[in-house]
C-alpha cells in the first residue's frame with residue numbers, strides 16, 4: 001500500500017531508534033528451559049510505542065506508551081505506521097500482539113486536540129494518518145491480536161476491531177465501543193464497515209446511533225471482544241491464542257484474511273481523497289467544533 005507523501009515525509013523525519021538486541025520482558029521466560037540463554041529478541045522504540053520481537057516464536061509485542069490516555073495523535077499514528085511497517089517487512093515476524101503500557105487505558109481514541117481549533121491542512125494531514133493506520137492494520141498479513149488491557153473508546157475500539165482477535169481484561173470498569181455519536185461526530189463508513197464485520201449489521205446500527213460504550217462483560221456477550229481474562233492472565237492468553245493462529249500455514253491464512261477484508265479495504269482506497277475532503281469539511285464546521293470543545297470541557301469537569 002502506498003503511503004501518501006505527507007506521511008512518507010513524516011516517517012523520513014521521525015527518529016525511530018535502530019533495532020537492538022534486548023531481552024523480552026514477558027512470556028518467553030516461562031517457555032525457556034532453565035539455565036539456557038534466552039533466544040534472540042529484537043526491540044525498537046520510539047517516543048510513543050515500544051516493540052519487542054521474539055525471533056524464536058516470530059511474535060512481536062507492540063505496547064502503546066503515550067500517557068495519560070494513549071490518544072491517537074498525529075505523532076502516535078506516524079510511529080504506529082512505522083512500527084507496523086517494520087514488522088510487516090521483517091521475515092522473522094509472523095504475528096503482533098497490541099497492548100497498552102498505560103494503566104487502565106488501551107487507547108482513548110483519536111486525539112481530539114488534533115481535530116479542534118486547527119487549520120484545514122492540519123485536519124487533512126491528520127485524517128490521512130488515521131486512514132493509513134487503519135489500511136495497514138486491517139490489511140496486515142500478520143496475525144494481529146488486541147490484548148485490551150483498559151478502556152478503548154472510538155478510535156481505540158477501531159484499533160481492536162481491526163485485529164484478528166480481541167482478548168479483554170474482565171474488569172467491568174473497562175469499556176469499549178464506537179461512541180462517536182456522543183461527541184456529536186459521525187464514525188466514517190470504514191469504521192462502520194469494520195464494526196459490522198465483527199458484530200453484524202443490527203448491533204452495529206444500534207450501537208453507532210446510540211454511541212454505546214460497553215463494559216467488558218457486555219462487549220463479550222455480542223462478540224465485540226472474543227474473550228475475557230483476568231488481567232494477570234492476559235499476556236499468557238494472548239500468546240496461547242497467537243500460537244493457535246500461527247499453527248496454520250501463513251499463505252492459507254493470509255489469503256483467507258484478504259478474501260474476507262479486501263472489499264472493505266478497497267472501498268476506502270478507491271475513495272480516499274473524497275473521504276479526506278468529507279472529514280475536513282465536516283470537522284471544520286463551527287457547530288462540530290463547538291461540540292468537540294464542549295466534550296473536552298465535560299472531560300475536564302468530570303475530574304473536578
Ligand SMILES: CCCCC/C=C/C(=O)SCCNC(=O)CCNC(=O)[C@H](O)C(C)(C)COP(=O)(O)OP(=O)(O)OC[C@H]1O[C@@H](n2cnc3c(N)ncnc32)[C@H](O)[C@@H]1OP(=O)(O)O
Pocket residue numbers: 068069071105107108109110111112113151153154155156179180183185186187188279282283296299300303
Ligand atoms: C468525522 C469525524 C469522525 C472521527 C472519528 C473519531 C474517533 C475518535 O476516536 S474521537 C475520540 C473519542 N474518544 C473519547 O470519547 C474518549 C474520551 N476520553 C475518556 O472518556 C476518558 O479520558 C478515558 C476513559 C479514556 C480516561 O479517563 P480518565 O483516566 O479519567 O482520564 P481523563 O478523562 O482525566 O483524561 C486525562 C487527560 O486526557 C485527555 N483526553 C482524554 N481523551 C482524550 C482524547 N481522545 N483526545 C485528547 N485528549 C484526551 C483529557 O482531556 C485529560 O486531559 P487534561 O484535563 O488536560 O489532563
